[in-house]
Amino acid sequence: WYWIPFLIIAPGLGALLLWFYRRQQQGQQARTRQLREELLRDLHDEMGSKLAVVNMYGALLQDQLSPGDLEKTGPILNKLLGASTDLYQSMQDLQWMLDPEKDQLRHLLYELKAFGQELLSPTGAVFQETIELSPDLLGQKLPIHYKKNVLFLFKEAIHNTAKHAGATEAGLQVWSTVDHIHICWWDKGGAKPPLAIQGNGYGLKSMQARAEKIGAALKFGHDSGGTQVRLRWPVGILLREEKSVS
Template sequence: MYQLLLRTFLFERRRTLPSCSQRLLELPLRLLQQAGSDTPLLELLPLLRETLGAEAVTLLLPQANTVGWRRLGPGIECGCLRPGGESPMPGAVQLCRGCLAQGRFRAVGGLQVEEGRPALLLADFARQPDSSQHAALRDITRQLGEVLHAFAEERRSRRRELDAERGVLARELHDSVAQQLGYLQIRSCRLQAVLDDPRQRQEAGAMLDDLRNTLQVLHRQVRELISSARLTMDGRSLRQALEASVEEFSRCSRCVFSLDNRLPANQLPADGELQVLQIVREALANVVRHSHARQVWISLLPVGDGVEVEVRDDGVGLPAQLPPTGHFGLRIMQERAAAIGAELTIGPAASGGTCVRLRWGRP
């Protein structure tokens, strides 16, 4: 009878292991799909408990922007695990000495460090865990820690990307739209004075033309800013985002686009990737609108410790002198390059047309 029970127990343990391992493999995607929800982690805890043969499994995660733990699971309070107390290093497992002193058996696994604070996996046992349980807990701790650490890095990367883009958008609103609106306010007041004075009414037509032209420029600036604000990496790599952009512009023009991207993955930081994508898209938009080009070449190459990005076309090229208005996109590209410490040049291509070249060296 005892052997039958033992075989049944071992069979059940083997049956649950694949389920637990599979759920750990699926966890990153589930966390991304349910961003902000603890459901994927809460659904994982019963599987961990069964796999380990534990009475309870609990997660202690750092509270966002404050001191203290965010507890997932039914584990009892443990005084020696308060924030700031002694905790195992990430990937390590140890028995809680405070619980041992009270006759309880709690194994503590260090998961990862998020913003300088550890996250912990607690497993409560009816008796001291044996070597197989200790080894299983160590493997689970390592794998779960890697998942949570990578997910935390992804969240931080997205926050940095969003903060950088908000900063650029705020500067652009201040430097372009706000200034244009101030100018319109001044000119409208001046126009009212002209209309009130019969001796100056002949100036009204010229002033109305000026206001109309300024409003057209302002309208285009707002559309450019809205387009920029909507554009994000959206979880894609730079390579994927560039390929999608080239396909998008191919659909709305007769140009033939050639993309040569030789940059290794993660060559650029997240905020740099977004700015490079924005600059390339603005250059492509200018080609489609103004160049009358047939061929467009986009290249991204590693050069020494930096990168070189080039958008070149065989169109009509730039005018000898740019008009005082209507080149808002060129200025925005210059500002984006300056925001990441890169050098941007816009000029004639050697074989005709226009060449936009971005050079960015590592600091």
């Protein structure tokens, strides 16, 4: 008979423990979101303003140098301005990754599209985009490490197309099968594969490492028509991660 009270109390105790666990999870998510928003504001207020000042004074100095001085110091000044611009872009990427309002898969794909258009515009290559995903998949939330690794993986691919491929066309293609999401960056018209897929260089290893960190498979392809960088991402992983950040 002594176990009868336990049978009566156990369901209520289990429900109470589950309630406490869920409240703890919600509190942790709220604290994480608040921290991300604070870091986002700090980055914008501190780093953004300081980098803007560096660029402004660098440009003013460049304008005020005489032709003789510019010939001597121009290359150094250009490197300084270039490094400042790169640092500013890195800060923008970090801000985007921290922004809790841009955690959905659709935001990641939009960022890749915008970067591709920006880098290809000076080359004259035609940019194309094909996204065939359901609204549910497009609305899935991604943890920061997913956003970071996919963003930087394809930024590397896009950068190599713009800098090395000599392509006439390039684009982003995204679709889903039963168990996977597929993201492909491709280019056409290049005379040779971009450096990222030649041999076992740092670019290739870095991209493969990023794919492994999110449980995805990465493949490279090149033929006379151009180059493809294909990421195959298990939908199950994406759905599990979405529950952990929602």
